[in-house]
Amino acid sequence: MRLMTADGLTLGHGTTPVLRDVDFHIDRGEIVTLVGPNGSGKSTLVKGLIGAIRPIKGRVDQVRGLRIGYVPQSLQMDGFLPLTVSRFLCLPHRHSSDAMARALQEAGVPDLAKRQMRDLSGGQFQRVLLARALLMEPDILILDEATQGLDQPGAAAFYRQIADVRDQLGCAVLMVSHDLHVVMAASDRVLCLNGHVCCQGTPDVVQDAPEYRALFGTGTQGAFALYRHQHDHHHHHHDQDHGHDHEDA
Amino acid sequence: MLDDFLVRAGLAGVGTALAAAPLGCFVVWRRMAYFGDATAHAALLGVALSLAFQGPIMIGVLATALIMATLVQSLSGRGLAEDTLLGVMAHAALAVGLVAVSLLSGVRVDLMSYLFGDILAVSKTDLALIWTGAAAVVGLILWRWQRLLTATLNPDLAQASGISAKTEQLVLTVALAVTVAVAIKVVGALLIGALLVIPPAVARPLARTPEVMALLTAGIGSLSALGGLGAAYQFDTPTGPTIVCVAAGLFIITTLFGARTLR
Numbered sequence: 001m002r003l004m005t006a007d008g009l010t011l012g013h014g015t016t017p018v019l020r021d022v023d024f025h026i027d028r029g030e031i032v033t034l035v036g037p038n039g040s041g042k043s044t045l046v047k048g049l050i051g052a053i054r055p056i057k058g059r060v061d062q063v064r065g066l067r068i069g070y071v072p073q074s075l076q077m078d079g080f081l082p083l084t085v086s087r088f089l090c091l092p093h094r095h096s097s098d099a100m101a102r103a104l105q106e107a108g109v110p111d112l113a114k115r116q117m118r119d120l121s122g123g124q125f126q127r128v129l130l131a132r133a134l135l136m137e138p139d140i141l142i143l144d145e146a147t148q149g150l151d152q153p154g155a156a157a158f159y160r161q162i163a164d165v166r167d168q169l170g171c172a173v174l175m176v177s178h179d180l181h182v183v184m185a186a187s188d189r190v191l192c193l194n195g196h197v198c199c200q201g202t203p204d205v206v207q208d209a210p211e212y213r214a215l216f217g218t219g220t221q222g223a224f225a226l227y228r229h230q231h232d233h234h235h236h237h238h239d240q241d242h243g244h245d246h247e248d249a
Numbered sequence: 250m251l252d253d254f255l256v257r258a259g260l261a262g263v264g265t266a267l268a269a270a271p272l273g274c275f276v277v278w279r280r281m282a283y284f285g286d287a288t289a290h291a292a293l294l295g296v297a298l299s300l301a302f303q304g305p306i307m308i309g310v311l312a313t314a315l316i317m318a319t320l321v322q323s324l325s326g327r328g329l330a331e332d333t334l335l336g337v338m339a340h341a342a343l344a345v346g347l348v349a350v351s352l353l354s355g356v357r358v359d360l361m362s363y364l365f366g367d368i369l370a371v372s373k374t375d376l377a378l379i380w381t382g383a384a385a386v387v388g389l390i391l392w393r394w395q396r397l398l399t400a401t402l403n404p405d406l407a408q409a410s411g412i413s414a415k416t417e418q419l420v421l422t423v424a425l426a427v428t429v430a431v432a433i434k435v436v437g438a439l440l441i442g443a444l445l446v447i448p449p450a451v452a453r454p455l456a457r458t459p460e461v462m463a464l465l466t467a468g469i470g471s472l473s474a475l476g477g478l479g480a481a482y483q484f485d486t487p488t489g490p491t492i493v494c495v496a497a498g499l500f501i502i503t504t505l506f507g508a509r510t511l512r
Contacts, residue, residue: 068409070406072403
């Protein structure tokens with residue numbers, strides 16, 4: 001089932017386009033990844049798709065009553081707003097404590113419900129964000145560089161969790177990522193952006209596309225090929241165990 | 250009972266504190282302290298305009314506060330650093346208001362009472378207006394509570410759940426304008442900002458959830474208002490500033506001791 005469609009979407013800040021003429025769609029059960037260099041319009045596209053910015057041109061269509069589980073890049077928790085994990089999970093819709101416990105379990109962070117949000121480590125924080133998104137019973141899960149601040153094994157564990165969640169809920173997943181090697185292996189389809197869609201397809205197709213090579217091939221000095229082999233080893237890590245708790249003053 | 254000016258003053262103070270409590274929490278959570286100041290300072294211009302056109306003061310204050318808040322919002326994000334912009338607006342609004350009051354010919358204006366409030370001169374009509382305004386502000390914020398909190402956390406997070414961050418910002422702007430109109434008689438244009446920011450700052454170290462913080466803020470604000478009123482009566486000091494002094498004293502206490510005991 002098609003959940004979201006964008007036709008000829010041009011997005012930008014004010015009237016300056018950052019991203020031009022994007023045609024995009026995502027179906028139930030699909031994992032689609034957006035890659036591209038900094039400033040290529042990845043986050044802009046996500047914001048356009050969730051309706052946080054108005055298109056300069058083109059349109060976005062969502063299926064009626066589409067439930068979006070959104071995991072942002074990061075949240076600023078500067079400590080002014082006192083917020084326990086369970087209170088956070090109840091924004092904007094309240095849930096039973098059973099449902100919250102289940103979601104935290106699914107996200108891989110049980111037993112955090114009573115903690116303050118600002119006392120969480122980076123890995124715990126991202127997983128709580130994921131738990132909140134899961135509580136919305138999403139038709140589509142949108143992750144905007146959700147592994148920022150996690151180390152590589154942590155990020156890999158996080159993405160495995162996402163794949164599990166997709167298998168359980170059957171929802172679509174749209175991800176933005178810098179972790180090319182990890183993310184591409186887990187994706188059904190990859191869109192490579194650089195101010196426009198420069199290439200798209202299955203991970204293998206994109207990886208061999210000259211446009212993609214031009215963007216990433218030389219930049220990583222061929223290291224990308226190595227990463228793909230590395231991924232064959234099955235690392236098993238739970239990043240929340242070695243997350244660094246912030247020392248709050 | 251309402252014939253006693255001290256009772257009226259107490260009720261006015263508590264009403265203002267209740268209106269300021271949930272709004273003040275959002276001012277602190279969203280780092281809008283200067284925004285509150287700019288809006289409050291614009292109130293003086295509203296006073297001048299009301300006097301010039303012989304309209305009701307509260308309407309003039311409400312209108313200028315709304316215009317100011319909208320103006321600040323539409324100017325923000327246009328290149329100037331936010332705090333610089335708000336600093337310019339807050340002080341410019343105050344200066345323009347002072348000049349405007351001085352230009353009023355033929356009207357004798359007790360400037361001090363608008364700058365620092367005149368809670369002891371609150372009439373029954375004022376009292377009715379204050380409590381109506383306070384009820385409106387608290388009702389508005391309670392109605393939007395979940396949405397406001399979500400939008401405060403992150404605008405995109407809110408948008409993904411179908412909540413418009415812009416709409417919620419507008420809700421706060423309206424609430425702020427009403428609060429300023431309500432509070433000008435009680436603490437005056439200069440100290441409204443203090444009434445918004447200090448009670449939530451007192452409550453912060455004692456709270457673990459937003460709701461507890463808002464309730465504590467209401468209590469602390471009311472306590473400051475009544476304590477300040479009592480102290481001002483006792484020591485014959487100006488009431489508005491005394492209320493703020495009591496709140497500031499409470500701030501020192503909870504900041505020094507509150508955080509430690511809760512850890």
